[in-house]
Amino acid sequence: MTTEQLYNQIQQKKSFLCIGLDTDMERIPKHLLATEDPIFEFNKAIIDATHDLAVSYKPNTAFYEAHGLKGWHSLEKTIDYLNQKHPEVFTIADAKRGDIGNTSAMYAKAFLQDMNFDSVTVAPYMGKDSVSPFLAVKDKFTILLALTSNEGAFDFQIQKTDDDELYKTVLKTSQTWENSENLMYVVGATKAEYFKEIRKIVPDNFLLVPGVGAQGGSLQEVCKYGMNDKVGLLINSSRGIIYASNKEGFAEKAREEALKIQEQMAQLLS
Amino acid sequence: MTTEQLYNQIQQKKSFLCIGLDTDMERIPKHLLATEDPIFEFNKAIIDATHDLAVSYKPNTAFYEAHGLKGWHSLEKTIDYLNQKHPEVFTIADAKRGDIGNTSAMYAKAFLQDMNFDSVTVAPYMGKDSVSPFLAVKDKFTILLALTSNEGAFDFQIQKTDDDELYKTVLKTSQTWENSENLMYVVGATKAEYFKEIRKIVPDNFLLVPGVGAQGGSLQEVCKYGMNDKVGLLINSSRGIIYASNKEGFAEKAREEALKIQEQMAQLLS
Structure with a gap:
């Protein structure tokens, strides 16, 4: 996917919402546990109920790896479903990987080529050669952790x-790397006051913003300081949407929550 | 496993060698490709041929994830084999994970509990709450990236x-965290001159040291500055041992390379 295609989708759906598929067996509706693949069934229902309101879906790999082989299978089914049924959405493997060059290349193969995610999140601690194998993949995006939404930031x-x-050093340095136009950055919504400074360094790159909702960040504040002329923001909500209810009608409840955010976004875009 | 048990094993085997199972389908002997699970067959042969010379094995998860479901299965079989046949060895999931607290807890479950690795490597960029769920697991170790062996460091x-x-800030700060006695650190052998300073900050913790051999680090230099009274070092070699040959007798060749290092280690320990 290109930035232009993502921007077009945002205009069409009047949304820059990313839904985090942090699918936790302990929190999904009990009636799904009787199905063969509860995690995939849950994801499918959420995706079907929200795909006109969200431009992006972001499974966090931890929630899948926690179930070993079975979880990895659910992850593969989820990305296959997204790629086949909703090829317009921007998919993010929230994996926070990063290793020495030849090893990062293996992760890039796994997520960007074999599973065919549009993007993957990467930790910057190991520097340029740990990130460049991801950046080298054509028409894919590398989402570098910059300023995260947690206390430990x-x-x-x-x-x-x-x-x-x-x-800021991470932002500046990474902008000098080859294919830096394929970079996006994670910036937590809980740090809205930082967006002004960040936009001075990376005016054009998309920012993936967790922390709105459950973690307390403000959508209005983030947009005020973080939006650029191509919107440039993907606002992630996970728990606030996907766990709106754990009853039979969970998908409709998730849709209601997504709709509330999408309506705010439509206003902010107009 | 406790530090004491690891130290006992080091004394018994006169070795502080860790063998990195960076098992790459492109580099393993061709005759294994006809087997049902070439990656596991390769690992099993390497382990069988070297377990009296090495105190630790370290599969890097990237090489397994690169093969999706099948690769994940090979990883599970490898750790199961190690736990059943060679319960004395110290096992490391070289996963370089790290996420916000509740998500890191999922990774801790996957690697330290379900798969029952003795330890997992973790990236420090997201700070305390991204590391503490790993540290909270009893009798397990969290190996934090400090100074890595690659150029991007x-x-x-x-x-x-x-x-x-x-x-150094990572070393100092992490020493103040709860259960910091369960921390080890990754320090690259390519930076031997740094070990003296590092030992002033973390005199007691084990250091996992990649970069001897293929990447050019010196075993003697690392030991001179990095060893403490419980040895305190796990020296990793991956490619130099496991790809010593790609012919039928690859496991014996791997043993020869491991033996060369173990003999040097026995001298350094005496």
């Missing part, structure tokens, strides 16, 4: 370095 | 922060 990411705070 | 890890270089 304050441990290292905002440390003052030679140059600037660490997360 | 220079991009961020040695950036001067408020306090000190970033990797």
Whole structure:
């Protein structure tokens, strides 16, 4: 997918919502547990009920790996379903990988080629050669962790370095790498005041923004400081949407929550 | 496993060698490709031929994920084999994970509980709450990336922060976390001159050291500056051992390479 195609989808759906498929067996409706693949059945129902309101879906690989082989199978079925039934949506493997060059290339193959996700999240700690194998894949995006939404972000990411705070050094340095136009960045909504500074460094790249809703970030604040002329934002909500109900009508309830956010987004876009 | 048990094994085998099972279908002997699970067959042969010379085995998850479901199955079979046949060895899931707290807990479950690895490698970028779910698992170890062996280590890890270089801030900060006695650290052998400084900050923790051999690090230099009174080092070699030959007798060749290193280690220990 190209940035232009993503932008077109945002205009068409009047939405820049990403739904996080953090599918947890302990939290999904009990009646699904009797099916052969509860995780996939849950995801399918959520996707079917929300795909006109969301431009992106983001399974977090941890929730799948926690079930070993069976979970990995559910992940593969989920991405196959998205690619076949809803090829217009932007898919994100929220894997937070990163290793030495030849090893990162293996992860890039797994997520961007074999499973055919549009993008994968990557941790920057190991530097350029750990990220470049992802960036080398044509028409795919690498979403680099910059300033995350959790408390632990304050441990290292905002440390003052030679140059600037660490997360800004990550932004600046990564902009010098080959194919940097294929970069997006994770910036937590819980840190809305930082978006102004971030946009000075990366005016054009899309930002993937977790932390709206359950974690307390404000959609309005993020848009005020983070939006660019191609929107440039994917706002993720996971638990607030997918666990709106754990009863039979869970998918309709999830749709209601997604609709609330999409309606706010339509206003912000107009 | 406890540190004491690991130390006992080191004394018994006169070795602190870790063998990296970076098993790549493109590099294993061709005759194995006809078997049902070439990756597992390769790993099994390597383990059988070297387990008296190595105290630890470290599959890098990227090489398994690159084959999707089948690869994940090979990983599970490999760790099961190690746990059943060689319960004395220290097993490392080289996964370099790290996510917000509830998500890291899923990874901790997958690797330390369900698959029952003794340890898992974790990236520090997201800070305390991304690491603590791993540290919370009793009698298991969390191996935090500190100063890696690749070129990209220079991009961020040695950036001067408020306090000190970033990797030193990672070492110091993580030492204040609960259960920090369950921490080990990745420090690349290609940076032997750094070990002296590192040992001032973390005198007691084990260091997992990649980069000896193929990547050019010196075993003698690492031991000179990095060894403590419980040895405190696990020296990893992957390609130099497991790809010593790609012919029928590959396992014996791998043993020869492992023996060369073990003999050097026995000398350094005496």
